[in-house]
Amino acid sequence: MCSAILLSACNQSKAPENTVEKVETQQSAVQNTTNDAAASEVVNDGPIQQFTAYGVTQSWRVLVDGDQIEVEGTALPNFKIPVERSAYPKGVEFMGQHDNKAVNVNINSTPCKDADGTMAEFSVTLDYGDQVFKGCAVAGIVPTADT
Incomplete structure (x- = not known):
């Protein structure tokens, strides 16, 4: 009976070491998970x-650069104007005036397919006075091709 008590006591002394090892392993796993999550986080x-x-x-083409737009095309005049920006959950709108006509460029997050079948990440509506133009948009300024 004494030997059973001694064995029991030996097993009890080992338990705290195993518990400490388990806690250290769990802390390490949590720390690694936290580091992995931070490493894969997208920077906005x-x-x-x-x-x-x-x-x-x-x-037609519109270049949006911060607080100004430049409009080019055959169906409307070419001009550059300052604009106000108004963001909403699925897009952004740029508003200004040219020749006493309202100019609104509304870019939303709906993907758009252009005439060549190429997909663009945004759809756009350009309102110039009472004229409405539909099209596609991409992030960034795309220079024109040399002709």
């Missing part, structure tokens, strides 16, 4: 400040 640089929008069926 804030709202997109530049866009290139273009017509799908008509030839």
